[in-house]
Amino acid sequence: MIDQKSQERFFSKFDATKPTECWLWRGCLTKDGYGRFPINQRHIRAHRLSWALANGRNIPEGMVVCHSCDVRHCVNPSHLWLGTPAANTADMIAKGRQPRKYGPTSGPLWFRDAIAKIEAGLPAFNRLGGRIKTHCRAGHRRSFETCTPHAVPGAQSILCKVCKLSSLRKARANLKHGTAS
Ligand SMILES: [Zn+2]
Ligand SMILES: [Zn+2]
Numbered sequence: 146m147i148d149q150k151s152q153e154r155f156f157s158k159f160d161a162t163k164p165t166e167c168w169l170w171r172g173c174l175t176k177d178g179y180g181r182f183p184i185n186q187r188h189i190r191a192h193r194l195s196w197a198l199a200n201g202r203n204i205p206e207g208m209v210v211c212h213s214c215d216v217r218h219c220v221n222p223s224h225l226w227l228g229t230p231a232a233n234t235a236d237m238i239a240k241g242r243q244p245r246k247y248g249p250t251s252g253p254l255w256f257r258d259a260i261a262k263i264e265a266g267l268p269a270f271n272r273l274g275g276r277i278k279t280h281c282r283a284g285h286r287r288s289f290e291t292c293t294p295h296a297v298p299g300a301q302s303i304l305c306k307v308c309k310l311s312s313l314r315k316a317r318a319n320l321k322h323g324t325a326s
Pocket of ligand 2: 282284
């Protein structure tokens with residue numbers, strides 16, 4: 146598949162210490178937000194390589210690797226599933242039935258503006274002229290995929306969906322194991 150050296154380079158591009166959380170790609174991203182890994186003078190999508198390495202085989206012809214977490218630059222193989230393009234579309238349609246509330250064309254204007262700037266690598270500012278951070282406190286890069294505006298009207302603060310998801314998972318795991326908090 147790929148040689149040892151390239152594998153080492155690949156595994157240095159994300160933090161895989163927390164098995165259930167998203168492993169966010171720290172290398173380059175494609176225009177549409179997937180991790181991008183340069184190899185043999187071409188680029189391959191990081192999540193596809195991650196799936197192939199974890200499963201010890203190449204992706205079968207015509208199949209796509211989909212994210213259960215919907216975080217495109219996540220490369221955690223436990224968040225990846227192999228599907229046909231049709232299954233992927235069906236999954237997207239099913240998820241789309243809960244309409245996405247916030248995106249490049251929906252949600253408060255300040256939020257759309259700020260995230261669009263951050264995605265484009267430009268500085269973004271809030272109403273008071275303060276710089277809006279490009280990453281959440283835990284270091285997740287802000288994008289339309291990973292963020293929602295805070296529900297308090299006029300608050301101009303941004304919530305990280307990746308953090309929220311992992312704290313939900315933790316809470317669930319704690320419940321299962323019968324430990325408090
Ligand atoms: Zn993930
Ligand atoms: Zn976060």
